[in-house]
Amino acid sequence: MTPPGRSLPVLPQASGEDVPAADPSRPGRRQFLRTALGGCAVASLSACGIEDFFRKHLHELSKDELARIVARIEKKASQKYGKNVTVSTAAARPGVQFAYGLDLSRCVGCRRCVYACVKENNQSRQNPQIHWIKVLEMEKARGVDVAHADAYYEAEKVPRPGHFYMPVQCHQCRNPPCVKVCPVKATWKEPDGIVVVDYDWCIGCRCCMAACPYGARRFNWAEPDLPASEMNPVTHYLGNRPRPRGVVEKCTFCIQRTRAGLYPACVEICPVGARKFGNLLDPGSEIRYVMERKRVFVFKEELNTEPRFYYFYAT
Amino acid sequence: MITTRTHPAAALLAVLALGAPAAAAASGSGPAEQAPEPRQVKDPEGDLIQAKPPPFSDGIFPCSQCHQGKGDPTRRTLGFHDEIQEQFDHDSQNRWCLDCHDNARRDVLHLSSGAEVPFTESYRLCGQCHGDKYRDWRAGVHGKRIGHWDGQKTYFLCVNCHNPHSPRFKGIAPEPRPRRPEEMKR
Numbered sequence: 459m460t461p462p463g464r465s466l467p468v469l470p471q472a473s474g475e476d477v478p479a480a481d482p483s484r485p486g487r488r489q490f491l492r493t494a495l496g497g498c499a500v501a502s503l504s505a506c507g508i509e510d511f512f513r514k515h516l517h518e519l520s521k522d523e524l525a526r527i528v529a530r531i532e533k534k535a536s537q538k539y540g541k542n543v544t545v546s547t548a549a550a551r552p553g554v555q556f557a558y559g560l561d562l563s564r565c566v567g568c569r570r571c572v573y574a575c576v577k578e579n580n581q582s583r584q585n586p587q588i589h590w591i592k593v594l595e596m597e598k599a600r601g602v603d604v605a606h607a608d609a610y611y612e613a614e615k616v617p618r619p620g621h622f623y624m625p626v627q628c629h630q631c632r633n634p635p636c637v638k639v640c641p642v643k644a645t646w647k648e649p650d651g652i653v654v655v656d657y658d659w660c661i662g663c664r665c666c667m668a669a670c671p672y673g674a675r676r677f678n679w680a681e682p683d684l685p686a687s688e689m690n691p692v693t694h695y696l697g698n699r700p701r702p703r704g705v706v707e708k709c710t711f712c713i714q715r716t717r718a719g720l721y722p723a724c725v726e727i728c729p730v731g732a733r734k735f736g737n738l739l740d741p742g743s744e745i746r747y748v749m750e751r752k753r754v755f756v757f758k759e760e761l762n763t764e765p766r767f768y769y770f771y772a773t
Numbered sequence: 774m775i776t777t778r779t780h781p782a783a784a785l786l787a788v789l790a791l792g793a794p795a796a797a798a799a800s801g802s803g804p805a806e807q808a809p810e811p812r813q814v815k816d817p818e819g820d821l822i823q824a825k826p827p828p829f830s831d832g833i834f835p836c837s838q839c840h841q842g843k844g845d846p847t848r849r850t851l852g853f854h855d856e857i858q859e860q861f862d863h864d865s866q867n868r869w870c871l872d873c874h875d876n877a878r879r880d881v882l883h884l885s886s887g888a889e890v891p892f893t894e895s896y897r898l899c900g901q902c903h904g905d906k907y908r909d910w911r912a913g914v915h916g917k918r919i920g921h922w923d924g925q926k927t928y929f930l931c932v933n934c935h936n937p938h939s940p941r942f943k944g945i946a947p948e949p950r951p952r953r954p955e956e957m958k959r
Contacts, residue, residue, distance in 0.1 A: 569948035587952045610953060615944030719921045729945065731917030731934075743922070744913040752914075772909060 515643060516656050527658075528695060535693075535700055539686040546694045548717040550650035556711055556766060557651070558722075559734035559748040560625060563771040566730055567593050567616045567623030574727035575627075578712060579698040580690055582682035590676065590709040591627045591724065598622055602757070627724075628653065628674040628709035629757065629765030636666035636675065645706075651766050652711050654696035662704040671758050672765075675708045711735070738766075748772075827892045827932050830856075834892075836879040843876050860939045873898060873937075899931045 485493075513519070513527060528545050535543040572591045575581070581588040594607035598620050607624070617623065630653050637645050637653060644659035645666055667675040681703045693699040694714035701707055712722035716735070725733040736743035745768075748754065752770040756763075848869045851858060875883040882890045882898050890897050900907030909915035916934060918926040931937070 566942070566945065567947060568945050569950075572951070573948050584952075585958045587957060589951050592951070610950045611947075612950050613947060616947045617944060716922065719923045721919060721922050725917070726919045728917060729934075730942070731915065733917070734914060736922045740923070744918075747909075747912040747914050772914060 510658065513658075515659060531695070531699060536691075538700070539684075539689040539691070541686070541689065541691045543689075543691040543693060543699075545699050546692075546714060546717070548694065548714075550648050550652075550717070552649075553737075553739055554650045555738040556630070556716065557736065557738045557745045557749075558630070558711065558767045559745050559752075559754070560767070560769050561732040561734070561772045562622060562624060562769050563773045564730045564732035565593075565623045565625060566732075567595055567611070567618075567621070568729060569593050570727045570729055571625060571724035571733065574723045575709070575712075577688065578690055578715070578723035579710075580682075580684055580693070580700055581676075581707075582678060582680075582684060583688070584683050586679045586683070588676045588678070588682070588707070590674070590707075591625050592673070593623055593625045595621050595623055624769070626672055626674065626757070627767070629672050629763065629767040630709075630711060632764035632766065633762060635669040635671065635761075635763065639665040639669040641665065648696070650717075652696075652713055652716075653708075654710055654713065655706055655708065656696065657699070657701045657705045657707070660705040662706065664706060666706055671761050671763065675706050677706050678703050827895060827930060829892075834880070836874070840879040844871075846871055846876055857938050860936070862939045862941070863937065893930075895937070896931050899937075 509530075510527075513523070516524070519527070524547060528547060532543055532545050535545070572589050572593060575590050576583070576588075579590065581590065592609050594604070594609055595611040595618070596603060596607050600606055602624065611618070611621075630651055632647075632651070634647060634653050637647055640646075641663060642659060642661055644661065645653065645655045647653050662677070664675075664677055667673075667677060678701055682701055684700060689700070690698060692714060694710075694717065697710045697713035712720075712724075715722055721735055722733075725735045734744045734748055736745035738745060738749070740746065748770050749768070752772055754768045754770040756765045756768055848871075851870075854870075873882050875881050875889060878889060880892075882892060882895060884890055884898060885901055896907065896910065906915045910931070913926070913928070916929055916931070918928045920926040935942075
């Protein structure tokens with residue numbers, strides 16, 4: 459209870475004199491805020507495109523709507539980068555289940571894959587620097603031990619004696635924790651197994667980054683730094699099209715290449731042939747040969763993420 | 774799409790059967806004097822094509838430019854090919870030039886059986902000793918292929934990656950390390 463003689467510092471007593479007069483030349487605070495907020499909303503909408511703001515989720519779009527959106531993205535990107543940018547929406551092929559094999563007995567840690575990926579997939583170059591592949595250097599004596607791994611190793615020549623190298627990128631899990639936590643369904647699993655992100659649907663909350671046990675997702679903290687001369691104009695909507703600031707991105711097995719039948723860029727660049735890619739349902743594929751004959755393991759198996767990315771030892 | 778194509782190993786064997794009838798007969802004759810230019814060898818389903826020619830030093834091939842007819846087959850240090858002799862480290866205790874290079878026909882190699890092998894098919898020679906690697910290579914698992922995961926691929930000869938005279942992998946310089954988060958500007 460308030461002691462007598464003292465009052466709580468609360469709103470002033472409502473009396474006839476304190477109520478502002480309904481004078482249109484001096485609007486009340488609430489009235490002002492209402493108008494200002496409305497104005498801001500309209501301004502921000504016209505900046506990002508009112509159609510983009512009110513569009514539906516990718517899975518709910520009709521063919522025509524998708525075509526319009528893609529055409530708009532192509533036009534914008536072509537203007538921005540001064541080249542003919544194409545944005546594919548190629549769907550997963552039936553009867554294809556992608557899988558990836560990485561031969562730890564061959565990898566020498568040269569990081570060619572890291573930079574081939576950056577170039578192919580239009581990652582931000584310097585500020586922020588975004589790499590979808592992280593190559594970990596580990597000690598042979600310890601085996602696969604993330605606690606003692608070093609991604610920042612420098613050497614004149616690799617492999618360094620006593621060390622082996624373990625590149626880590628998105629594992630395209632069959633049971634992906636990142637997809638489970640996304641509050642807006644901006645990331646999902648495609649029928650061929652690729653986990654994708656719709657950059658126009660992502661709200662940048664980064665829950666998926668916290669959920670991923672492989673640290674495979676990257677965030678565009680600033681406007682991506684992608685020089686027009688280095689921009690790869692052959693893109694896919696769910697893959698390497700230029701990203702805006704404030705969204706999450708990650709390896710997509712080079713969806714723009716692999717949906718067109720090509721090997722991913724990291725496979726093609728690897729100077730020691732440590733990287734294998736193919737269709738698990740094709741008994742003649744390289745990846746099946748690996749699965750059937752080599753010693754294969756998945757990283758952090760105990761988490762039950764069921765990756766499509768397999769490490770193996772060919773020797 | 775599930776393709777109905779044959780196993781890559783089987784496909785390659787088909788290539789060999791088509792491209793090298795001499796091998797099947799294991800005789801000393803055959804189409805051995807093929808110039809080692811980029812040669813396209815397709816299997817019946819058009820899946821594989823050969824990529825690169827063997828990486829000869831400039832002007833060294835054809836060997837018959839200098840070597841004509843049979844030479845002295847006794848093992849010795851030569852007064853030429855210094856560079857190769859210096860680096861030679863491929864069971865060098867037991868072998869020398871003419872264990873792989875053919876003495877009678879200098880522009881081809883030969884298997885231990887004596888059957889000739891063109892330079893463009895040197896993998897057959899390597900496969901004599903390195904059977905496990907050869908098996909993996911034919912399946913596309915040792916070494917690499919580029920092109921289409923579901924179709925036409927380009928493959929590399931053993932010698933496109935391994936120096937046949939000194940095959941052990943030599944270290945290479947790595948690309949720059951990623952920047953640490955604190956090194957990026959805000």
